[in-house]
Amino acid sequence: MKETKLGEFEEVLLLLVGILEEDAYAFKIAEEFEAQSGRSASIGSVHSTLDRLKEKGFLTSEMGQPTAERGGRRKRIYTITNVGRNALQASRDFKVNLWNQYPGLAIDKLNILGL
């Protein structure tokens, strides 16, 4: 049985992969993470998480084109899979559901249920 739960960091990376599309490779993802969250993350830690997500089947990857600033080396571009998308969706639904029950934010619903 593979672990199919999403950790917080994993979820964010998964989202970033989806956002960056063609540019989703380790360095860019790490940069984007830092830019958006304000937290720092080493490329190694991002890479290791991407690797894990790949093992879980949430991501696939293929080698992209070489560029000059990389010393003529290719990069590994990650793409989100259907399983990954479903996992994201499930995670979002779960949280929205919880938020809806949260007092003050979902008072109406609570009233309807007669509680």
Next chain:
Amino acid sequence: MRERRNIPPKIAQRLLLRFLREDYAEEVLGDLDEKFLSVCQKQSNLRAKLNYWKQVIHYVRPFAFKRSKYSKHSFMLGHYIKISWRSILRHKALSTIKIGGFAVGIAACLLIALYVGNELSYDSHYQDQDQIFRITNQWTEGGEVGRWSNLQGPLKEVIEENIPEVEQVAKTVFWSWGNAGTNLVRTESSQLNIEEGGFIYADPELLDILQVKMVYGVRSQALTAPNSLVISRSIADKYFPNVDPVGKQIILNDKTDEAYTVGGVMADFPDNSHIQPDFIMTLAERQSGPGTGGWCCTNYIFYTKIKAGADKQRVEQKLLDVRDSYVMGQLKTAGKTGLEEMELHHSYYLQPIADAYINTAEVSDDITHGSMELVWIFGAIAMVILLLACVNFINLTTAKSLQRAKEVGLRKVVGSVRSDLIGQYLSESVVFSMLAILLALIIAYVALPGFNQLANKSLIMPWFSSWFLPSLCAVGVLIGVISGIYPAFYLSKFRPVEVLKGKISAGRGTAHVRGAMVVFQFMVTIVLLIGAIVTHQQFQLIMNKSLGYDKDQVITIHGLNTLDSANKASLKQEVLNLPSVQGATVSDFRPVAGTAIHNRTYWLASARLIDDGFEAARWSVDEDYLDTYGMRLVAGKNFSGAASDQEALIINETMAGMLGLQEAVGVQVIDMFDQKYRVIGIVQDFHFETLFAEVEPLAMVYGSGKSVLSVNISSEDVANTLSSIEAVWNDFKPNQQFRYAFLNQSFQKMYESFIRAKSIFLVFAVLSIIIACLGLFALSAYMVEQRSKEVSIRKVLGASVAGIFTLLSFDFIKLVLIALLLAIPLGWFLMDVFLGDIHNRVDLSWYLFAFAGVVGVLVAMITISFETIKAALVNPAKRLRSE
């Protein structure tokens, strides 16, 4: 230039490539380059480099590591260990025997290694190790070298003046002269006399030569004042707790007018030092006794420190030169004879301090020595026991090969190669030996106190020494490999087709190897048994030897030196008045260990200047001595207590023989100080030194003793007699504890090292029997299992239980008998060498060997019979039903 500086640090890159998976290299290096450039542009070059390092270090994560060959092996190793663990659990009894045998062997080895290490570590703690020596005499004649330690006192000044290579030299006194040895001690403020040992005399330089560490006082001045002494820290803590005792007085034997002043406190001598003094009394400026004496007498042991870089042989040569140019003349003046002989054969030998304990130079002296022979014997026995344990392992593994053969076959079928299988079996035996080491540590820890008693040591487990655990692991691997290598090659040889078809019958090929190993095991066991029996016989012989005196009825009371002579006499008289006391005498000379020693050279008065005379022990005794000790006069009469006794002499038969006369009673004898005596009696020879040598000549003169009262008691009720003597004692000396010893116990003390050897033989013989029997037991169990069907069929056809027992046992008994045949000549030879040419040697008669053989065979029979009888009694239907 700017271009060049803008590249990522090479070392970091190389480091990264070292551990990073090859298939990740391209993308990761690319990513890091981009990161580097981006930091470079946003911040600085240096920042970028530092960040690059940080990124590389953050890649140290399992996912990024190389999947190398090594990791495949480590994976397989994990597998091997798992399989080993399962096979241990599957055959619990067998595994227990394998591991237990190993553990006992390793534990024995461990203890012995500690012992040997300790024996060889003596006196190796000095800073200038190579410069410290004992000066000893050497006598070379006809290819034989003899060495002894005693030298003349004035030699010290001669050496100091004439040999510039010598930095310092000190004389010492260890033998019981003056107060050396044991004394009763008290401080000024206390009235209680307490007995303490470890007194020696030494020149002040000794402290510097032996680099003694001082707790209080200055080393170079601690012994310079007359009547000063240095005490050890433990003594200082006992008598002067929590104060600096320098300058305080110590009173020996209640003699307040001869008090000693503490000049310093030294750290206790380490356990592995050949001398263990607690009190060092100075020889400086003494007027009488130790510290005095001219060229006549050799009373001192010399220690020296030569200058750094000085050549030992050159110093020895210079000593010889000094002897010829100076000492010879002095000896002549002192009336020494035999000087020509001395010039021919005598020289000096500097014994390195590290050799003083184990004494490979065989210097004769009064210090307790270790024995290199015992080290070798111990070491050899340890190796043999370990070997026995390895043999067990090999035997049991190959015997069980049928089960494993199928496993091997299957492994080969699914693609295992031979080297993998060898690896598997080797790691299995290493797992066994590692488990055994764990168990051995526990066994050794538990057995250490007993072993310490046996070897007379205070060894501790060096748990926290940096070498201990690593070397144990190394030993574990080594033993595992040694004992696993044969089974590994044997098992991995099987051909899968034959094995899986069941064509190979188990362990047929190894049967003769196993046989040879059983023979080896039992040979060793029987040899050790022979050793134990012979040493025991030798011990019995000594203990029951008629000694020429009565050792079982005499007790000795010690510590009389605090009484004046009038009190000594009345104490003796009061003790004699007790009903159960038959005789009593005050004399320091006893025929056992711890006695006073005094030797002089004697001549027939008519031959004083003609021949060299001979040396004889000189005992001062009174008229009650012979009766108290039950010694018999063969001719002449005893001392009478009259004034004429002062010139009378009682000699033993040996001395009478050396005088070379038909009728020795009445002749005149003269000693080296020109004192004349008339022989009045001849006492029957009795052993007053070790029984391992012939009786030496002995001359008894009339005199009174200082400190020991010997009492011959007739009563069976020893405890009552002792308490009544104690009551008498307490009347005389209430501030001093009553102290006594049984003469036969003092006698046994003389043979301590021999008794130790006896116990060692016994313990190790038992250990090796246990190991050998464990192996034999498992082997017989296995064989019985193999032949269970055959046994059942035989029973069905009418074989008797006895018949089956004989059938099953015969194979093993045959092996044990072969072992016996080999062991007897070997054991005889070894014991012959071990005993050497000692006096009163036990005869190596046939029944000793027969006894060892019978015990060996009997033990083997009993071991086998557990399984064979069980097999012979089993209901054949049960075995055959499953067919």
